[in-house]
Amino acid sequence: MKLSVSALNSYYGPAHILFDVDLEVGAGEVVALLGRNGAGKSTTFRSLVGLVAHREGRITFEGHDISKAPTHAIGRAGLGYVPEERRIFTDLTVEENLEVGRQPARAGAPQWSREKLFTLFPNLAEMRHRAGGRMSGGEQQMLTIARTLMGNPSLVLLDEPSEGLSPKIVEQMAYAILTMKKEGLSILLSEQNLHFARLISDRSYIIERGRICFSGTMADLDARPDIRDAHLAM
């Protein structure tokens, strides 16, 4: 397994958010973490990369225990994180944003360069020197993914990559994610949009109130409309 998580519990101050979350992502797999707003998707991701101060449980990435590792070491190990809020450096240009993400090539992970990413996201190529704060939401979403890919990760966490984007951009995003998969990247993405998730994922988990309540292939999920309606009704 590329990434395996067992009995993950997370807390914000006195509030217990995640309860014994177990999940796994295999090499080259695209796995969707589905759930409603506030179900715990972002908290799961933030816990995985060490941005939630109080977390318990075992997280192994490529065989190494990273449950106590500091955030930067997790990034260095090749676990890329694309936050839901995008968190573009608004004062920095597109190229400078990419520079922040740059890391040396990593064995066993697809290699990215600035030029290769500009082919994947052609919009970015046209605004290399524009400040991150002066880009549209869709452009920022592309930039945040490209920035993480500059670190040549072997697995990326994509937090709601389709959120708030126009249908046309969503399509581009799906294409980009499939390209990333083709390159051999493992992906764990969170989604509320089941249609988008079905387009690109191999397997899925459903999270509800901080607990994993379903796990299976996309076909398994389609065979259980009751579960889908109970936990994902839009």
Added chain:
Amino acid sequence: MSFYVVQFLSGLASAAALFLVASGLSIIFGVTRIVNFAHGAFYMLGAYVAFSLTERLSGTLGFWGGIVLAAVVVALIGVLVEMLLLRRIYRSPELFQLLATFGLTLMVEDLAVLIWGPDDLLGRRAPGLRGAFDFFGQAIPTYDVLLMVLGPVVLGALWLLFHRTRWGVLVRAATQDRDMVAALGVNQKWLFTSVFALGVFLAALGGALQIPRDAVNHTMDLRIIVDVFVVVVIGGLGSITGAFVAAVLVSELNAFGILIFPKISIILVFLVMAAVLIVRPWGLFGKPEAAARQTPGLAVQPWRPLSTQARLAFIGVLVLAAALPLLGSNYALIVGAEIAIFVIFAVSLHFMMSVGGMASFGHAAYFGLGAYGVAFLAKLAGLPMIACLLLGPLLGLFGAIIFGWFSVQLSGVYFAMLTLAFAQIVWSIAFQWVDVTGGDNGILGVWPAALVATPARFYWLSLAITALSVVVLRVLVFSPFGYALRATRDSGLRSEAVGINSKRIQWTAFVIAGTFAALAGALFAYLKGSVFPDNAGIALSVDSLVMVLLGGVETVSGAVVGAIVYKALSIWLVSYTELSKLVMGGVIVLLVVMFPKGIVGTFDSLIESGKLSFLKRGSSRATQTEGAE
């Protein structure tokens, strides 16, 4: 005409040092979010080390090598400070960071005196630059020309560093979003350390370059840090360009202010700062800060009014305290009165800082204004003591109305820096306006009325006023006004949404706190029989902060306990050691790192966590009784 040009150029030369120190402070703040109070200390160390090195190294190369080497040496000291101290407090509330770095400043001051002695040191002149240009009959020192050029050169070099190197891009990214930079795999520990080293290097270089212009002494640190705070408030924290523009502006205002108001040149700078803050509260080149971390937040324990038993205990302790004249010597009574006065002072700051969420670094301004208010009324108007005690604090009240209005427009570190700058303005006026205030000689002979002239009676008077003040402020905490103030502290937006005018509430709290501080100052004037500029000095402002911190920022009664313990300790300390600043600085640093909750707060947590469970049932009573004196 040429005179004005020369004055202008001399202003530009002074701007260089100010810019170096201010840009260093801004760079450090940008990434670490720490306002490094010790920056003035590093500036001073730069000057001292450069003095020693240039004395030993000879020749032109020796001089310039000595200057640069001094900055490098001090930067290395900065690295040690960052690794040993700052890394422990990056996540602390900003008040603690300011206090810890201030504690460091105190320690450095005493160490500098230990190593280099208390006297002014005159450094070497720069080889080859000893002469002066003749400019239409006016002389411009060649060295000043060098400094004039240096400012823009450093500005350009910093721009290249931050825009053309990977390190610079990472620093700018970290300035905006540290967590994201970490998630992208950058180890920020070393980024922080290197940024701190650069900032300290710039400050030390600024200090080192001063030695051909000015004598080196151990008061350089506070003098420059106040100017630097003014510069970054005007220019905008975090902006290097802002630091440059504001450094030039402030230096020019100083250069020409002397011509317009020879006595109180700082007034001009103050007026410009006020104007800038009205138009752009975040400074000329600054950006509005996202809602900063709240000052409190170490532990959330609801505040409760005193129980009946606690009230009885309060009265009991008060009666015991009132019995002191039966046992104590006159000296003990004078110390007792002084402690009582500082209880009022600390409780007034606590009201503003813990209840109101406004951590002032210039609370002594109002203490000093109250003291001078009394002195003016008693000496100039010849009013009787009772009238002076009632009317004197009004000067503090007026000061708080004016300064408070500006201050509450800001929050967090800006608020702290602005209040400090205001306090320094009060101090400067007291110090410079010799005709009215007597300057450094102060105003002497402010004696209490015959009725309370004995130590015992004065002690009783102070104790009574203190008890009354503590009760009034406590009642306010649990009044509707207190609820509104605490709501504003905890969430400005939400309290606005339920119809609280938060700026007005904060302003009112500021004025109340300032008035009580002025009352303390008024009593203090009578206790000492004299008034000096130091009654409004930085040291006193920090004393009050330490008292509140020592007692516990987040408790209701901590300030009372903190004031008693701190004042008793410092009176004792001053009589036992020459190095009181070193010890006091060390105490402050330790306090911030080890016991951020203070005496009462630590006591409370111990009870809550069950370690002192036998006290559990009466937990609030126990702490608040202790706080009742």
